[in-house]
Amino acid sequence: MKKTAHKPQNKRTALWLGLGSHCYLLLILLLVQNLMSLQSLDMGAPFWGWFAGSALSLTLMSYASLRWLQTIWPPQD
Amino acid sequence: MQHFVDLIAPWYMQIKFVHLSAVMAWIWSTSVAYLYYLLPAIRAWRRQPDDPAALKLRNWAMDRFDAGAQLEHIAFVVLLLSGALLYLCGGWTLSSGWMLLKLLIVLGLFLPIELLDIHLAHLGGNKQRVRNQQGDNAAEQAIQQHWKFLLLSTPVIIFYVSVVVYLAVVKPL
Numbered sequence: 001m002k003k004t005a006h007k008p009q010n011k012r013t014a015l016w017l018g019l020g021s022h023c024y025l026l027l028i029l030l031l032v033q034n035l036m037s038l039q040s041l042d043m044g045a046p047f048w049g050w051f052a053g054s055a056l057s058l059t060l061m062s063y064a065s066l067r068w069l070q071t072i073w074p075p076q077d
Numbered sequence: 078m079q080h081f082v083d084l085i086a087p088w089y090m091q092i093k094f095v096h097l098s099a100v101m102a103w104i105w106s107t108s109v110a111y112l113y114y115l116l117p118a119i120r121a122w123r124r125q126p127d128d129p130a131a132l133k134l135r136n137w138a139m140d141r142f143d144a145g146a147q148l149e150h151i152a153f154v155v156l157l158l159s160g161a162l163l164y165l166c167g168g169w170t171l172s173s174g175w176m177l178l179k180l181l182i183v184l185g186l187f188l189p190i191e192l193l194d195i196h197l198a199h200l201g202g203n204k205q206r207v208r209n210q211q212g213d214n215a216a217e218q219a220i221q222q223h224w225k226f227l228l229l230s231t232p233v234i235i236f237y238v239s240v241v242v243y244l245a246v247v248k249p250l
Contacts (some may be wrong), residue, residue: 019085019230024186029181032171039172040172041178041250058236061235
């Protein structure tokens with residue numbers, strides 16, 4: 001079986017999934033809050049702490065998942 | 078609108094029951110098929126890509142997975158509709174941080190992912206339909222496209238489902 005576990009694109013893809021999805025949601029959050037004049041969330045230090053921790057967790061989880069699942073990626077890849 | 082809200086308001090807890098049932102079905106309905114049927118079939122084919130039996134098994138598992146995803150997608154529609162009813166008759170607003178984040182994830186992330194999944198499983202990307210209409214090569218491409226989608230969306234879905242359930246149950250913000 002061709003192993004693809006250590007391909008550098010695994011890291012890039014995981015970073016895109018983890019950080020990209022968080023930045024995408026943050027962008028919509030800011031848009032919605034501004035458009036609707038909402039002050040639902042206090043964007044102080046705790047918020048950014050949770051944001052960074054959550055983005056890092058998803059990035060690591062995606063990387064682990066890709067490393068495992070790409071070992072069964074189709075051979076044409 | 079207010080008349081409609083007054084009409085459904087007494088049924089809030091019953092709607093919540095439907096909503097929670099749909100959420101559970103949406104989250105778990107494809108997990109056994111994915112982990113114990115689709116993955117082993119793809120893994121077996123990956124080990125022996127030239128084996129016609131392994132290829133046949135993989136195609137069968139993918140076709141069945143497409144069909145089984147109907148449960149997930151019906152549950153998703155039910156959870157969206159019941160969620161909208163709960164929002165209306167529960168007096169919820171976006172001034173609650175947890176509700177804002179939850180709706181953001183459901184509508185901004187889950188909805189587009191599920192729409193793409195519905196296309197891949199039941200509409201233009203349905204493997205059985207592609208095989209019948211365009212032949213084996215097109216079906217092979219459709220399978221690889223769907224597998225790539227599953228590969229990328231699975232960790233994202235698992236992670237954000239946990240976040241949404243946490244937000245809904247604990248209401249931390």
